[in-house]
Amino acid sequence: MADWDKATVDARLVEAVRTARRLPPARVRGHFNAWPEIFREEWETYGVDEPDRRPMPPSPEAIDRMLETTRWMQWLEVEQRHLVWMRAKRYGWRDISIRFACNRSTAWRHWQRALQQLADHLNQRLVTR
Numbered sequence: 001m002a003d004w005d006k007a008t009v010d011a012r013l014v015e016a017v018r019t020a021r022r023l024p025p026a027r028v029r030g031h032f033n034a035w036p037e038i039f040r041e042e043w044e045t046y047g048v049d050e051p052d053r054r055p056m057p058p059s060p061e062a063i064d065r066m067l068e069t070t071r072w073m074q075w076l077e078v079e080q081r082h083l084v085w086m087r088a089k090r091y092g093w094r095d096i097s098i099r100f101a102c103n104r105s106t107a108w109r110h111w112q113r114a115l116q117q118l119a120d121h122l123n124q125r126l127v128t129r
Contacts, residue, residue: 004122006115013088016069019058075121080114087111 058066073081079100086096093104100107 004119006112006119009115009118009122010088012065012069013084014090015062016066017085017088019062019066022055022058023063024057072118072122075118076114080110080117083107083111084114084118 076084083096083100093107097104097107
């Protein structure tokens with residue numbers, strides 16, 4: 001990318017969250033279930049939640065972009081990381097303001113500042129290359 005701004009940084013963060021959600025669940029190796037699969041009748045499954053259906057796994061390019069985006073988080077303070085990631089997960093401003101014990105507009109300003117800090121760092125990195 002030639003020039004980074006707050007909107008493009010936010011779009012990459014949202015893409016990283018969506019990619020992370022599409023990854024398969026992590027399982028501990030060496031542990032398995034020896035019980036056979038139980039096939040239930042239709043009347044037995046009444047009230048039982050359906051199994052989790054995961055979307056198609058992300059492409060390798062999307063995973064690479066997600067890993068690059070998560071490396072950007074080291075440039076931010078811990079509270080800024082939480083704020084940026086919560087907003088990328090599309091939490092509402094009310095929930096974010098409760099989490100950080102501040103006003104909605106204050107949380108928005110901190111979010112904008114964190115995005116600008118990331119964009120400035122990315123643009124500086126492009127100039128030095």
